[in-house]
Amino acid sequence: MGRHPRLSVNAPSIKESNNQKFQKLMNAVVKRLVFLSALLSASFIIIVVVFVALAGIEPFISNNDGLGSVSFIGFITRTIWLDGPTFASNMYGAGYLIVNTLYIAFLTLVVSLPLGVLTALFIAKIAGRRVATILRSIVELLAAIPSIVYGLVGAGLILPIIYNTAMAFGIQTNGGNSTLAAVIVLTFMSIPTLTTVSEVAIRNVNPSLEEASLALGTSKTQTNFNVVLPAAKSGIFSAAILAIGRALGEATAISLVAGNALSGPTFSFFNRTATLTTAMLQGMKETTGLDYDIRFSLGIVLIVVILITNFALNTLKKKVGRMHAK
Numbered sequence: 554m555g556r557h558p559r560l561s562v563n564a565p566s567i568k569e570s571n572n573q574k575f576q577k578l579m580n581a582v583v584k585r586l587v588f589l590s591a592l593l594s595a596s597f598i599i600i601v602v603v604f605v606a607l608a609g610i611e612p613f614i615s616n617n618d619g620l621g622s623v624s625f626i627g628f629i630t631r632t633i634w635l636d637g638p639t640f641a642s643n644m645y646g647a648g649y650l651i652v653n654t655l656y657i658a659f660l661t662l663v664v665s666l667p668l669g670v671l672t673a674l675f676i677a678k679i680a681g682r683r684v685a686t687i688l689r690s691i692v693e694l695l696a697a698i699p700s701i702v703y704g705l706v707g708a709g710l711i712l713p714i715i716y717n718t719a720m721a722f723g724i725q726t727n728g729g730n731s732t733l734a735a736v737i738v739l740t741f742m743s744i745p746t747l748t749t750v751s752e753v754a755i756r757n758v759n760p761s762l763e764e765a766s767l768a769l770g771t772s773k774t775q776t777n778f779n780v781v782l783p784a785a786k787s788g789i790f791s792a793a794i795l796a797i798g799r800a801l802g803e804a805t806a807i808s809l810v811a812g813n814a815l816s817g818p819t820f821s822f823f824n825r826t827a828t829l830t831t832a833m834l835q836g837m838k839e840t841t842g843l844d845y846d847i848r849f850s851l852g853i854v855l856i857v858v859i860l861i862t863n864f865a866l867n868t869l870k871k872k873v874g875r876m877h878a879k
Contacts, residue, residue: 605856608849617643617843628850634815634832645847647829647854649817654828654858656820657732657807658800661739666793668740669747670782676748677755678777689752696745704806707738712810719823726823730812733822738806743796750795754788755781790870794863801859804830829855 612623620643631646672692676685712729719726758781766776782789812825813835819826829851836848 602856605849605852608846609853610850612643612645612843612846612850617846620843623843623847623850628847629854632816632818634827640842640844643843645850647832647851649819650827650829650832650851651854651858652818653732653814653826654801654830654855655862656818657735657739657826657828658797658862660732660736661743661800662793662797664736665740665743665747665796669744669792669796670751670789672744672748673751673755674777674782677752678781692745692748695741696749700742700803700806703738703742704809706741707734707806707810711737715823724823727812727825730810730825731821731823732811732819732826734810735807735826735828736822738810739800739803742803742806743799746799747792747796750792751785751789754785754792757788758784786873787870790866790873794866794870797862797866798859801855801862802830804828804834807831808834829858 613625613628615622617623620641623643623645628645628647629651630648631644632649633644633646634650635642636644636646672688676688676692680688711734714729715731715734716726716729719729762780762784763776766780767773771779807828808831811827811831813831814825814827817827833848833851833855836844
């Protein structure tokens with residue numbers, strides 16, 4: 554009888570099995586690290602919301618060191634920031650601040666959206682490669698400029714122009730501090746975001762759509778406006794949402810040009826104005842007391858306003874998308 558051959562262990566198969574185990578282990582580790590990163594990011598949002606909410610509801614539920622609790626209805630509806638002696642009254646009103654904030658954000662979007670989208674269209678579809686590269690670098694540089702710099706430019710350059718122009722037409726202004734100045738500064742700040750996001754959306758439009766349009770005999774301009782922009786509308790709406798978020802949340806730059814009016818609402822382009830963020834910034838000079846705590850109440854209102862605005866814009870975005878799909 555011959556001997557049976559001894560089974561030999563396949564070394565490569567063992568090595569391959571070890572590699573698979575190592576890859577599974579690494580996948581599990583990376584998965585948990587990514588989950589922890591996401592959890593950490595979400596916790597930051599929760600911490601901010603909880604902290605602002607706890608501090609913001611204090612004026613409405615406490616006695617505020619003998620001043621009495623602030624009326625929530627009055628706070629939301631009154632058109633005067635502080636009705637009574639400073640540090641001796643609990644009659645705060647943020648109603649006009651809400652209206653002013655939405656009004657300025659709306660005007661900013663009306664001006665900046667066409668400028669940003671047309672600039673993005675020019676960079677993506679019309680300009681040559683070298684010109685497009687230069688313009689794209691300029692837009693990215695504008696996006697990186699701190700908001701305080703925009704505010705200083707507004708205070709040093711835009712306010713004198715508005716003041717001199719208004720005086721030439723016999724219109725009184727407070728040194729140029731006005732709604733118009735706030736809108737101009739926010740427009741400059743919003744255009745880089747609108748341009749960058751819109752350009753990406755325009756570049757991602759399927760080239761076959763353009764080719765089909767050109768094949769039907771339409772011009773390049775007609776194709777850009779009738780085919781490319783409608784096809785990129787989802788990204789353009791996303792850019793608008795980001796721009797609105799910046800307009801609603803900006804404080805430092807606007808406080809330098811708005812004039813910080815203590816009553817309103819203000820609809821005149823040449824009158825002083827104030828927003829939720831500028832009112833919050835003005836109260837940070839204190840460290841305790843009702844005048845300090847009420848700024849966190851404005852923070853709650855601002856968060857609600859931003860959430861409602863984003864929800865409305867996203868709803869409109871979906872409706873426009875369904876209309877185009879039909």
